[in-house]
Amino acid sequence: MSAQIPEVRSTDELREKWMKPEVITGSEILLRSLLLEGVDCVFGYPGGAVLYIYDAMYGFEDFKHVLTRHEQGAIHAADGYARASGKVGVCIATSGPGATNLVTGIATAFMDSVPLVVITGNVISSLIGTDAFQEADITGITMPITKHSYLVRDVEDLPRIIHEAFHIANTGRKGPVLIDIPKDISAAQTLFVPQMGPVTMRGYNPKVLPNKIQLDKLTQAIAEAKRPFILAGGGVVYSGGHEALYEFVRKTEIPITTTLLGLGGFPSGHELWTGMPGMHGTYTSNQAIQQSDLLICIGARFDDRVTGKLDGFAPHAKIVHIDIDPAEIGKNVPTDIPIVGDVKAVLELLNQDVKRANQADAWRAQIQQWKNEKPYSYKDSDTVLKPQWVVELLDETTKGGAIVTTDVGQHQMWAAQYYKFNQPRSWVTSGGLGTMGFGFPSAIGAQMANPDRLVISINGDGGMQMCSQELAICAINNIPVKIVIINNQVLGMVRQWQELIYDNRYSHIDLAGSPDFVKLAEAYGVKGLRATNKEEARRAWQEALDTPGPVVVEFVVSKEENVYPMVTQGSTIDQMLMGDE
């Protein structure tokens, strides 16, 4: 079931070969530098401004280049690759329209702190600023959505810039870095001197180790707390801090919720885990936040989808915020104990002194009671497929062991609610930007990073149509992603809001005219299956699992289903619509 990823040749040998200083072109410098940074796979799309780069890639096999069918596919794939592997995702596009097609993907990665190095071509230096053919000021356009960016003006700067870009992308609060390379720079020659050592940049020194005094305050606060609660986010996964978090919970026995991006950062089967918080979170998590007297936020940023109405959020709690990005502390919620540092480093230090929260026994019992009384629930049916049931089927048959990517909408929330994640980097979803079109291409990237794991991409019938062209690259590269479409024939999440908030005024949500997804898959040479009831669903899904290559499985589900619980905008998170169960 492995995707066809070439073995990266012996790294030492390669290094030796590439480390030799030599006079070469900017394009060759780029390729060598990528190899030296450990890149084994890039996603891209050629065009005039990057032709020298693509020419240098002719016959080049030291890393794999995946030709997507749209630049949006390329950047989401690079993003999925990064999220599922912890390595930097790399994407290449040409100037002008190629570059602007990346914008949504760059913003997606920026909002979720995903490390990417995005390489764009630009028109030749002397034409910059003249509205030349296919010119766009991509560094200007993307400034608010990149962690940093470079417009290369001299080929001699290229090795340093690439080395810095990887460093910036994957340290501190991670994020996308753009390198814009004018065409003449990719053609120009210079003596290449490889850059491998540590990077020193005067304005960039992320703080890794926390302040000891603050840690002691937290240890003290835990000892005193009667109702402590942990809110853990994506930072746990990104820092590789999941084991330290597990240890922290084991020692303190403090109940814990993980945000949408934190799913998998803590095992969902653990008795102290309370499910996801926020707009579609569990009753238990939201009650626990509201009633806690000590809220320990770890690598999460108090997103409004988590907090609901800020005024009235966690009203009784002393707030502790652990984050690598100092600007997050106090941004949305006033903080009593701020701790700036790498989540993993902070937790490891804390674990040396921290003790069981001894005053919280009644609280633990209360949390267990909520968990038992108010789990996620839905009304199942034997006549029509329920989307929640479909996710449960995927979970049971894969024992929670797959990498799951999703698109955006109701199916995303059901996947988050009903698939049980037990490992970090097995959940890939667009949280901050909520980007439709992300789900399927990100799965391609996740599979490229993990050739031997099962990758399932869960999509709505709406979002699937935003990047379905990438079926071609699954077929041609035999990328064995299992592409699930939860087809409710509408823009489901929008339908839900129109039902609950706009008085059943269903404005422009009908997806009539969608393709026959089975035929669509077949048109690309991908196996397509459809299920409309439980029996077909079980059979089709098993067939998909048994098929070595990519498969599209369409589950035709009930149109009216809503995601519950739900906190509507303007409410505090304990004011939840529970649905009819």
Next chain:
Amino acid sequence: MTIKNTIAVLVNDHPGVLQRVSGLFGRRGFNIESITVGQSEEVGLSRMVIVTIGDENNLEQIEKQLYKLVDVIKVIDLSSKPMVSRELAMIKVKAEPPQRPEIMGVVETFRAAVVDVGTTSLIVQVIGDTEKIDAMIELLKPYGIRELTRTGVTAMIRGNA
């Protein structure tokens, strides 16, 4: 409570830095009242002085967000310390010969200077803190201001700090 804050930002003088900094203010909804940029004491670094209006929380966020920019090396909140702040204005004021002595009187009291004389106008140059310049403009208004340009504030902490 909203107050005026003056901050100095030491940055790499790379292309696009001004855009990054001003873009950050725009995107995050921070107010820029004035912004000045120029060389600093060190080759390769520029110093920006930015006057903003906001509350204390705002100011803290501005500082933290600025530090996230890779090209920002140091941010100093000048208004929390005793500082010297100056701006320069040039005012082209309508001045027929009979009004000139009166205008010259204003110029002298403010220790400003006349830097150009036209047949029916004068250009007055004034340097000082914002209040002084506001006051000067008020006094010249009755004569008719044809054109006005101000540099925005630049500032430093007093003493050896």
